[in-house]
Amino acid sequence: MSAVGLAEAPRAVAINTQPLLRVSGLGIGFRVGQTRWEATRDISFSLKSGERVGVVGESGCGKSITGLALLGLLPGSADVSGEIIFDGKNLRDLPSRQMRTIRGRDIAMIFQEPMSALDPVFTIGDQISEAWRTHFPTQRVEARERALAALSDVGIPAPARRYDEYPHQLSGGMRQRVMIAMALICEPKLLVADEPTTALDVTVQAQIIDLLRALSERKGAALIFITHDLGVVAEICTRVLTMYAGEIVEDAAVEDVLIRPRHPYTSGLLRSLPGTAARRTKLPSIPGRVPSPANMPTGCRFRPRCPHSIDGCEAEQAMIAPSSTHLARCWRSPELNLPGAVSA
Amino acid sequence: MSAPLPQPIVSARDLRILFPTRDGLETVKAVDGVAFDVAQGETFGIIGESGSGKTTIGRALVSLIAPSDGTILHGGTDLRTLSRSRFREWRRAYQIIFQDPNAALNPRRRILDSVTEPLEVAGSGDAASRRRIALEMLAHVGLSDEIAARFPHQLSGGQKQRVNIARVLTLRPKLIVCDESVAALDVSIRGDILNLFADLQREFGLTYVFITHDISVVSHISDRVAVTYLGKFMELGRTEDVIDHPLHPYTQALLSAEPKPVPSALRDDRRIILSGEIPSPISPPSGCRFRTRCPAAQALCAEHEPDWRELTQGHHVACHFATLQGPPAPNKTAQGET
Numbered sequence: 001m002s003a004v005g006l007a008e009a010p011r012a013v014a015i016n017t018q019p020l021l022r023v024s025g026l027g028i029g030f031r032v033g034q035t036r037w038e039a040t041r042d043i044s045f046s047l048k049s050g051e052r053v054g055v056v057g058e059s060g061c062g063k064s065i066t067g068l069a070l071l072g073l074l075p076g077s078a079d080v081s082g083e084i085i086f087d088g089k090n091l092r093d094l095p096s097r098q099m100r101t102i103r104g105r106d107i108a109m110i111f112q113e114p115m116s117a118l119d120p121v122f123t124i125g126d127q128i129s130e131a132w133r134t135h136f137p138t139q140r141v142e143a144r145e146r147a148l149a150a151l152s153d154v155g156i157p158a159p160a161r162r163y164d165e166y167p168h169q170l171s172g173g174m175r176q177r178v179m180i181a182m183a184l185i186c187e188p189k190l191l192v193a194d195e196p197t198t199a200l201d202v203t204v205q206a207q208i209i210d211l212l213r214a215l216s217e218r219k220g221a222a223l224i225f226i227t228h229d230l231g232v233v234a235e236i237c238t239r240v241l242t243m244y245a246g247e248i249v250e251d252a253a254v255e256d257v258l259i260r261p262r263h264p265y266t267s268g269l270l271r272s273l274p275g276t277a278a279r280r281t282k283l284p285s286i287p288g289r290v291p292s293p294a295n296m297p298t299g300c301r302f303r304p305r306c307p308h309s310i311d312g313c314e315a316e317q318a319m320i321a322p323s324s325t326h327l328a329r330c331w332r333s334p335e336l337n338l339p340g341a342v343s344a
Numbered sequence: 345m346s347a348p349l350p351q352p353i354v355s356a357r358d359l360r361i362l363f364p365t366r367d368g369l370e371t372v373k374a375v376d377g378v379a380f381d382v383a384q385g386e387t388f389g390i391i392g393e394s395g396s397g398k399t400t401i402g403r404a405l406v407s408l409i410a411p412s413d414g415t416i417l418h419g420g421t422d423l424r425t426l427s428r429s430r431f432r433e434w435r436r437a438y439q440i441i442f443q444d445p446n447a448a449l450n451p452r453r454r455i456l457d458s459v460t461e462p463l464e465v466a467g468s469g470d471a472a473s474r475r476r477i478a479l480e481m482l483a484h485v486g487l488s489d490e491i492a493a494r495f496p497h498q499l500s501g502g503q504k505q506r507v508n509i510a511r512v513l514t515l516r517p518k519l520i521v522c523d524e525s526v527a528a529l530d531v532s533i534r535g536d537i538l539n540l541f542a543d544l545q546r547e548f549g550l551t552y553v554f555i556t557h558d559i560s561v562v563s564h565i566s567d568r569v570a571v572t573y574l575g576k577f578m579e580l581g582r583t584e585d586v587i588d589h590p591l592h593p594y595t596q597a598l599l600s601a602e603p604k605p606v607p608s609a610l611r612d613d614r615r616i617i618l619s620g621e622i623p624s625p626i627s628p629p630s631g632c633r634f635r636t637r638c639p640a641a642q643a644l645c646a647e648h649e650p651d652w653r654e655l656t657q658g659h660h661v662a663c664h665f666a667t668l669q670g671p672p673a674p675n676k677t678a679q680g681e682t
Contacts, residue, residue, distance in 0.1 A: 058530040059501075102618035171621050172394075201557060203618045206601035210617060228530060231560075233604030255607040259518035272535040273605060276526035279583065280542070283535035283564070289500055 020222050021070070026083035028065055028074065036079060037293040039065050040246040043082070044319075049189065051268055052216055052223040056253070056269065057243035060290045063226045066243070067192045070224070071109050072099040086164030087189065105135040108183035112195035114175035118167040124151075124178050125163030131182045150181040154211060164242035173204035180211065187219055194226045209236050230270055230341065234258055242266040245291055245301040248319070252326040257342045262328035264306045267338035276341050300330065308336055351420055352381035352403055353519050353551050354438070358414035361400050370626050376575035377414070379652075382519070386553040387545070387582070389566030391559060391598070395622045397575040402521040402555045406440045407431075417474040419518075436466060439512035443524035445504035449496040455482075456492035459511045466515065474514075481510040484547070485540060502533035509540065519551045526561060538565055559602045563587045568658075571595045574625055574633045577652070581659035591661040593671040594634045616674070632664070639674035640665060 023047055026043035029036045040062040048052055055063045068074055071089060084091040087106065091099065111117045117223060119127060129143035144163070153160035153233070154177040167175060176196060183191060193212065197205040213236050216223045225237055231328040233240055233254060238258045242250040242265060250263040253274075268286040270276065277283050288305040291297060297304055299314035312331065322333040330336070361375040365682070367455055375397040381387045392398045403409045404416060407423055415422055418438060423431050442448050449458050459478040463469060482492055485506040496504060505525065512520060522541070526534045542565065556562050562569055562583075569580040569586045571594065579592040590596045600616045618637045623629055629636045635645040642665070650662045665672035 058532055111588060122385060128423075143392070173621050201622075202559070202598060202601045202603075203393060204621060205603070206615065206617050207619075209603070229603060230531075230605045234605045234607065255609065258605055258607050270605060271534050273560065274535070274538065274564035275602075275604065277564065279564055282542070285531040285535035285539065289533070336358045342607070342620050 018051045020051075020087060022050035022085040023070070023082070024045040024085075026066070026069060026084065027081040028062070029079040030070055030077055031079055038246060038296070039293065040069075040243075043240055043248055045248060045251060047190070047222050047224070049222055050216065050220045050238045051239060052225065053239045053241060054230075055224060055226045055241045055243060056228060056233055056266075058228065058290050060270075060292075061243040062246040063243050064194055066223070067109065067194050067224065067226050070190075070192055071103050071107055073103075073109075074095070094337070098338050101135065101178065104131060104188075105186040106188055107190045107192065108181050108188040110176075110184070110191065110193040110196045112198050113223075114179045114199075115167065115173065117179055118175060120167055123166055124170070128178065128182050128185060132185050135186050137223055144183060147181075150185040151178070153184065153215070154178075154181045156181070173200055173207065176200060176204075176208055177211070180208070180215075184215060184219070184221075188221055190222045190224070192224045192226070193218070196225075197227070197232060198227070198229070205232070206235075212236060230258075230273065231275070234341075238265075242269070246293070246295065247329060249299060249302065249329040249340050251319070252328075256323075256326055257340065260343060261338050261340050262322045262326050262333040262336075263302075263330050264308050264338060265302045265335070267340065268307075270341040272338060273341060308332060352417075353382075353384050353419060356401075356405075356414065356415075357415045359401070359411055359416060359563075360413035361397070361404055361409060362412040365626065368634040370623050373575050373628065374625060375404070375624055376625075376628070377680070378570075378575075378577050379414075380570060380574075380580065382551060382553060382579070383666050384518075384669075385545075385549055385551055386567045387554055389554045389556070389562035389563055389569040390572060391556060391562050391569060391600075392572035393557060395574070396572040397625070398555045398572050400525055401552060401572070402440065402523045405519070405521050405553060406438045407435050408440070436515045437518040438521070439517040439519070440521040440523060441505075441508050441512060441525045441526050445508055445528065446496065448508050449504060451496050454492070455494055455496070455497075455499070455507055458496075459492070459507060459514060462511060462515050479511070481513040482507070484513065485510045485610075490673065500533075501529055502536060505529065505537055506540065513544070513548070516548075517550070519553065521553045521555065523591065524557070525554075527556065532563070540619045541565065559599060560588070571598065572647055574622060574628050576633060577659045577660070577662065578634060579659075581656075584617060585656070585659045589670060591655060591666040591671060592634075592663050593638050593640050593660065593666075596671045597637075597639070622630060630681065632662070640672040641675070644674075 013310055024044045027041050028039045034282045042065055057063055125147055128147040132146045133143045148159045151162060156162050156177050197208050223259050227233060237254050240249050240254050242263060244265045250266045257266060261270060271284040274283060286305055300317045303309045317329045317331060319327045357379050359375055359378050363372045363374055365372060390398045404411055423434055426434060456478055460474040479489055479492060487506055526537050554562060554566055566583050569583050570577050573594050578594045579586055590599060597616045597618045620637050623636055631647050632645040632650050635641040644664055650664045652662050654660050654661055655668055664671040
């Protein structure tokens with residue numbers, strides 16, 4: 001690929017077929033008194049049907065709030081700019097009435113803690129069939145059939161018995177399967193999963209990861225998988241977005257990022273995984289912590305923690321394309337040879 | 345580290361810990377017969393899923409829970425035989441650090457007050473000397489005097505966990521049980537805290553029992569690893585042996601379920617996905633308790649509980665069919681392989 005102009009770079013990579021979702025310049029802030037706290041800035045990416053994208057970064061990088069913005073679930077106090085084009089419609093222009101017809105039907109979400117997302121006083125079956133009946137006013141009998149099919153789709157044994165049980169009667173893994181069944185019953189085009197396996201044991205996590213991957217392959221749904229665990233991303237995603245301090249700093253195929261990350265922050269995250277270093281040696285770490293919105297560094301936001309920062313990093317950083325398949329918010333990325341989790 | 349020293353710092357024999365269910369009609373067998381020694385200066389890792397009994401074992405090691413049966417010896421002494429005052433003095437050498445750094449600190453007390461508290465409870469020294477020791481230990485974990493004057497909400501998660509470490513260090517413990525002590529931290533900070541644990545071990549000659557569900561953490565810092573399932577050990581040995589050459593099908597499944605940051609083209613191992621979840625510890629399966637999820641289970645596994653066999657020096661396994669070559673091959677009908 002020939003040299004890409006900095007301004008067009010993000011588009012050059014992302015659009016080759018009509019994307020299902022295109023987020024551009026999404027900024028989310030909160031006004032407290034006279035000050036505006038910026039949670040995210042200039043979030044831009046697109047997603048095709050069937051694509052599975054991992055969103056990674058430390059706590060406080062803006063991953064979850066970006067997920068909530070896609071579903072129109074930000075609190076009223078949020079001050080939002082930019083566009084979220086889903087299936088040809090700008091979700092930000094939609095009145096909340098119309099957003100409700102999309103949320104849960106075309107875009108669904110799975111949260112980290114299934115127990116707090118399920119109502120303890122209704123049966124599993126009631127809650128799953130409600131997700132269907134909200135969007136398709138049908139007979140209860142039909143909704144029940146749908147719910148039973150959804151339960152068996154997510155691998156819950158004896159769905160007819162589980163249908164009448166309450167959330168407390170299920171294990172953590174089963175509850176998360178119920179959440180997935182509820183999210184998938186309307187066959188959404190986009191599923192946003194926010195740390196859906198963090199609270200689960202590894203053996204159950206492996207089951208849920210396989211389930212989500214199989215369902216996305218079978219039904220062609222796009223998946224946005226928010227996590228802090230790059231190992232999980234490697235298992236399920238095709239692409240990774242790294243977020244740092246409210247910005248996307250890297251956007252590339254999973255395979256490329258694991259072997260040759262192009263942003264020092266992604267490289268630092270990969271290198272600090274305990275499995276990558278030799279046993280009982282010092283683990284590489286990223287000194288310092290994510291800056292708060294109140295003391296955001298100027299220029300490159302990662303600069304104070306970056307081992308590669310030099311004169312020039314205090315300038316504002318745009319997303320550039322160090323290779324034809326890779327975007328990074330680091331002007332040094334073409335010259336840096338950063339280590340990943342494995343070498344090719 | 346493979347040969348335990350003559351006098352282990354802690355040794356458990358036939359340890360059982362039972363709890364009545366809430367209605368009092370049944371018994372939860374949280375720990376159902378485990379035996380191990382922890383040698384002076386080593387890091388002993390315990391891995392397992394929720395409900396495996398690993399946390400209960402850790403609490404029993406620091407006398408927070410009394411064994412229902414069996415014994416725990418601390419440096420050869422059964423603490424239950426000591427007088428109350430001797431017991432209080434003795435147990436100071438055995439400390440624990442929990443998972444949630446927030447829950448362990450009083451939000452209304454300054455950091456310095458929280459760190460001097462153990463010494464106050466122990467009735468050791470005067471206020472000035474307690475303060476000096478606390479500041480010294482905070483410095484050891486990389487926190488400045490300025491942090492000591494703050495409140496917990498002004499600190500990050502990693503800093504709070506450092507405070508909790510400084511706090512137990514004030515008592516000059518011999519052994520520290522770390523119960524998921526890095527699980528709540530971001531990856532970047534987790535590395536820092538693991539490095540700190542290693543530094544402190546060298547500096548103070550500490551012994552650790554490291555309890556976690558995270559195989560990458562346990563294999564990074566432990567000298568030996570025990571794998572628990574439903575209140576029993578399935579496998580125990582040197583980290584290199586257990587992680588690189590597992591003998592038990594459960595260990596093998598755990599290792600393969602661990603998400604690895606490796607592109608699919610470079611993966612060499614086949615994933616074994618266990619079906620189902622850990623059964624109830626109220627009525628564990630007969631025979632081998634892993635058999636209901638084991639891809640290699642045979643009829644024998646339901647009838648007889650496997651012996652605890654030492655296949656190579658220091659490498660133990662509880663499986664009828666494990667050999668020096670490793671775990672038994674999965675049955676032809678076993679599902680879920682990808």
